Amino acid sequence: MKLYNDSKPFECDLTASKCIFWKFLPKPQYLYDKYPQVEGVKPLSEADLLPNKSFSSIVYDLPFIVSNGAMSKIKERFTHFESVEELYQANDEMLERSFRLLKKQGLLIVKTMDISHGNKQIWISDYVIRKAEELGLELIEKFILLSNLRLFARTHQQRVARKYHSYFFVFKKKSTAPLNKVKALLLDFDHTIFNTDADCEVRKNSKVKDWDLIFSKIPEYKLYDGWSEVFDDAKAKGIKIAIVSTAKKELIERTLKHFQLDCDVIIGWQRCYKKPNPKLVEMALNKLKVNKEDVISVGDDVVDKLMSDNGGVRFIGAIWDCEHEESIQELKQGTVLNSPTDLLSYI
Numbered sequence: 001m002k003l004y005n006d007s008k009p010f011e012c013d014l015t016a017s018k019c020i021f022w023k024f025l026p027k028p029q030y031l032y033d034k035y036p037q038v039e040g041v042k043p044l045s046e047a048d049l050l051p052n053k054s055f056s057s058i059v060y061d062l063p064f065i066v067s068n069g070a071m072s073k074i075k076e077r078f079t080h081f082e083s084v085e086e087l088y089q090a091n092d093e094m095l096e097r098s099f100r101l102l103k104k105q106g107l108l109i110v111k112t113m114d115i116s117h118g119n120k121q122i123w124i125s126d127y128v129i130r131k132a133e134e135l136g137l138e139l140i141e142k143f144i145l146l147s148n149l150r151l152f153a154r155t156h157q158q159r160v161a162r163k164y165h166s167y168f169f170v171f172k173k174k175s176t177a178p179l180n181k182v183k184a185l186l187l188d189f190d191h192t193i194f195n196t197d198a199d200c201e202v203r204k205n206s207k208v209k210d211w212d213l214i215f216s217k218i219p220e221y222k223l224y225d226g227w228s229e230v231f232d233d234a235k236a237k238g239i240k241i242a243i244v245s246t247a248k249k250e251l252i253e254r255t256l257k258h259f260q261l262d263c264d265v266i267i268g269w270q271r272c273y274k275k276p277n278p279k280l281v282e283m284a285l286n287k288l289k290v291n292k293e294d295v296i297s298v299g300d301d302v303v304d305k306l307m308s309d310n311g312g313v314r315f316i317g318a319i320w321d322c323e324h325e326e327s328i329q330e331l332k333q334g335t336v337l338n339s340p341t342d343l344l345s346y347i
Helices: 073-077 084-101 124-135 197-205 211-216 227-236 249-258 279-288 302-311 325-331 340-345
Strands: 030-033 055-061 102-112 115-117 120-122 137-146 165-173 184-187 240-244 265-267 295-299 314-318
Touching: 055 084, 084 102, 084 124, 102 124, 124 137, 124 165, 184 279, 197 211, 211 249, 227 240, 227 340, 240 279, 249 265, 265 279, 279 295, 279 302, 295 302, 302 314, 302 325
Parallel strands: 055 102, 184 240, 184 295, 240 265, 295 314
Antiparallel strands: 102 165, 115 120, 137 165
16 A cells, blocks of 8 residues: 555455455455455445446455365365366456456556465466456566465375465556457458549449449559558468458459458448447457457548447557548547558557
8 A cells, every 4th residue: 555555545345355354454445245244345246337447446355265175274264266267267257347447557456376276286376467467457566475374284295385475466557458469350441441532433422333333443442551461460460350341242352352352251231230330340250259359440430430439349540541630530539540550560
């Protein structure tokens, strides 16, 4: 508290239990636990109903014991998990919950320790650090707490080093989420990958479109400098590409073939769904078989941004050939690219 929170109490404890930990410390204002045992501690399910970025600081201390039913002195004192898998899952869920509830630059204090189970070392502390960093939490301090009371079973032969210490990790939520887990790109077609002004009037103004004429214009399209490198780099890294556009699917397919570009999924014009309907994002993610957290969407129009926001994927504005000044100013309120090659640093 003194070093990292200006000596102020932490704001929230997600594993308050009986609040014994806070007996000689200023208690957090907001107390939660999966199994509340004392007055003033609310069910953890209520914390899950809170809006994002609710707290400036959070503390949690999960159980660390894994037991298949055998009793021990240490198990009599602490709650336990039935399996190692359950232990990992609990840490995943609590880190994700904390990340969601933390404000930007907020602090997360995690009490944890390594254990041995089934004659195997379980490095929970390392796992917590890796998982936290993947989410966007920066480790800024590590305290090591030595145990005064050393409990262990005397009847079993020792096979691995016993653990007599635990950790307090101090994480800070980064200003922006990490972008090192990109598994797929959702790309707009017109004025993002290609300048398609050659057939602009025909496509926009004709109720009954002359597709033979439109297809004949494809060689006149302009592929913006840098996209070839982006497609090649994505392929080399195993990153999938989907094109989500209001253009006809056949037009997109023929254009990619002409310019010798490959993509994994094409979501073209849909009779039922139009931008910014998030159903288009959902369709692309289902076909790509990726999670929304692992996707970057790129487009040149506010409608692309709205579709991405509605679909829960992070968006980057392409402003190298944006048609409207209003759209440029709107897009500049978020992350923007001045060239397709700028996208290489993200993937």
